[in-house]
Every structure is written in structure tokens, then in C-alpha cells.
Amino acid sequence: MGALQGLVDLAEALRPWIGAGPGAVIAALAIFIRVGAVVALMPGFGEQTLPLRLRLAASVALTLIVAPLVWPAQLPATGFLDTTGLFLAEAGAGLALGLSLRFMIMVLQLAGSIAAQSTSVAQIFGAGLTPDPMPAIGNLLVIGGVALALATGMHVKAAAMIALSYDILPMGHAPSGPDLARWGVAHGARAFGLAVALAGPFVLISLLYNIALGAINRAMPQLMVAFIGAPFITGAALVLLGLAAPVMLTVWLDVLDARLAAPLSLP
Numbered sequence: 699m700g701a702l703q704g705l706v707d708l709a710e711a712l713r714p715w716i717g718a719g720p721g722a723v724i725a726a727l728a729i730f731i732r733v734g735a736v737v738a739l740m741p742g743f744g745e746q747t748l749p750l751r752l753r754l755a756a757s758v759a760l761t762l763i764v765a766p767l768v769w770p771a772q773l774p775a776t777g778f779l780d781t782t783g784l785f786l787a788e789a790g791a792g793l794a795l796g797l798s799l800r801f802m803i804m805v806l807q808l809a810g811s812i813a814a815q816s817t818s819v820a821q822i823f824g825a826g827l828t829p830d831p832m833p834a835i836g837n838l839l840v841i842g843g844v845a846l847a848l849a850t851g852m853h854v855k856a857a858a859m860i861a862l863s864y865d866i867l868p869m870g871h872a873p874s875g876p877d878l879a880r881w882g883v884a885h886g887a888r889a890f891g892l893a894v895a896l897a898g899p900f901v902l903i904s905l906l907y908n909i910a911l912g913a914i915n916r917a918m919p920q921l922m923v924a925f926i927g928a929p930f931i932t933g934a935a936l937v938l939l940g941l942a943a944p945v946m947l948t949v950w951l952d953v954l955d956a957r958l959a960a961p962l963s964l965p
Contacts, residue, residue: 724774724781728788728869730761735792736860739800741954742844742852760857767861770869783870790872795863797882798961799856801889802954806843808893809946810836813900817935818928835939839946846947847954855958866962873962884964892953896946899938907931 734757737743743756774784814833832840867873873881894901911927 721774724784725770725869726761726765728774728784729765729768730757731785732788732792732795732863733757733761733764733860735789736760736796736799736856739793739796740852740856741799741803742848744796744800745844756853760853760860763857764860768864768869774870787870787872791863791867794873794878794881795860795961798885798957799954801885802950802957803840803843805889805893805896805953806839806950807832807836808890809896810839812894812897813935813939816897816900816904817938818931819935835935838939839943842943842947843950843954846951850951852954852958855955859958859961863961881962881964892950896949899942900935903934903938904931907934 737753737757737760742748743753774780810833814835819833819835907927907930
């Protein structure tokens with residue numbers, strides 16, 4: 699009975715679109731293109747390890763959520779050139795929105811690489827969500843960050859972000875080249891700075907380790923300090939990861955929420 703009522707409600711929601719002509723189809727496809735571009739780069743749903751059918755299903759589901767909220771009062775023109783320009787503009791807008799979220803995955807990847815390189819565990823690789831080779835620390839941070847983001851409702855926030863993006867970039871309007879370049883440089887610098895800040899504890903412990911190693915080597919040149927220090931720095935890195943990872947992911951999640959609230963603003 700509940701499923702039947704759901705189908706009735708869906709039919710009622712789709713009634714204004716049925717029989718509206720090719721303009722309605724083009725408008726629906728335009729919304730789907732923007733949503734699909736966002737999903738292609740969004741953390742979690744946009745990972746290449748996820749089957750293509752699931753990514754397509756996520757795009758369709760988000761389109762059904764967003765479309766009633768942003769349905770244009772005036773349907774777009776149906777000419778070939780007009781439709782092509784509309785689709786390209788929507789793809790550009792969606793890629794800009796998706797890239798703002800993809801930067802957050804790059805933050806975790808870079809933070810994990812810096813942490814692993816600083817603590818001499820960069821040679822330990824493992825399977826992860828992304829096809830890029832990363833140390834195990836980076837994979838752990840990426841998987842933990844994506845799981846935390848999805849558990850806190852990132853898909854709901856993403857739908858709201860896409861719907862609100864039509865206030866800044868209405869249907870058929872793509873971001874201009876100079877503005878997009880300025881925005882990309884600012885967010886790239888912000889991502890790099892955040893990654894270094896997240897990996898700061900590992901850089902600090904590496905600095906202290908090397909200073910102590912140099913002092914011990916100076917005091918006792920005959921002692922093979924590398925054989926003593928290597929297990930210590932590896933164990934200390936694992937302990938520090940267990941203590942710092944929750945804080946790192948909490949800070950990262952706060953920045954991600956701020957990015958979802960204002961994806962096109964300058965940091």
C-alpha cells in the first residue's frame with residue numbers, strides 16, 4: 699500500500715512535466731548534466747572504484763530532488779545551437795561545483811603523503827578509493843573522510859548546494875574564465891595550506907626525531923642510530939595517527955561543510 703501511494707505521489711509530482719513538450723525535456727537534461735558533473739567529482743559518489751551504474755543512479759536520484767526546486771519559469775529554446783550552448787554551460791557550472799568538493803579529497807591525499815614522507819612510512823602502499831597511488835596513511839584518511847562525510851549527510855547537503863547554485867549561476871550561465879581561474883588558484887592554495895596544517899603533527903615529530911638522531915649520533919658515533927630510530931619513528935607515527943586522525947578528520951569535515959554551503963566563494 700505504501701509503495702502504491704509512493705507511485706501515486708510521484709505521478710502527481712511529474713504531472714506538470716508530462717506533455718510539456720521538448721523544452722521540458724531539454725530543461726530536465728540540462729539539470730541532469732549539472733548534477734551529473736557534480737556527482738562525477740563529488741567525494742564518495744565520484745570515486746572511480748564505484749560502479750558506473752551506481753554513479754548514474756546517484757545522478758538520477760539527485761536530479762529528481764533538485765529539478766522541482768530549480769525548474770525554470772520559462773523553458774529554454776529548442777534550437778540546436780541554443781541547446782548545445784545550454785548543455786555546455788551546465789556542464790561547466792557542474793564541473794566547477796564538483797571541483798570545489800574534489801579539492802577536499804586532494805587535501806586528505808596530500809596530508810597523508812606529507813605525513814607518510816615525514817615519518818618514513820611512505821613506502822607502505824595499500825588499496826584505496828582513488829586510483830592514484832598513495833601511502834597507507836593517505837588511503838586511511840581518504841576512506842575515513844569519505845565515510846564520515848556520507849554518514850553526516852553529505853548527499854543531502856550536496857543536493858541543497860546544487861539547488862542554491864542556480865541563484866549564482868542560473869540555467870545556461872557558466873562561470874567566466876578569469877573568475878574561474880582566480881577561484882581555482884585561491885582554492886588550490888587553500889587546499890595545499892590545509893593539507894600542510896593537517897599533517898603538521900607528523901612534520902613536527904619528524905623534526906624532533908631527526909634532531910634527536912643527530913644529537914645521539916654526535917655523542918656516540920659508533921652507535922648505529924638508524925637501526926634504533928627507524929622502529930621508533932614508525933611506531934610513533936602509528937600512535938600519532940591514532941591520536942590525531944579523529945581531530946584531522948573533524949577539522950576537514952568542518953571545512954567540507956563550509957565548502958558545501960558556499961562552493962563558489964573565495965576562501
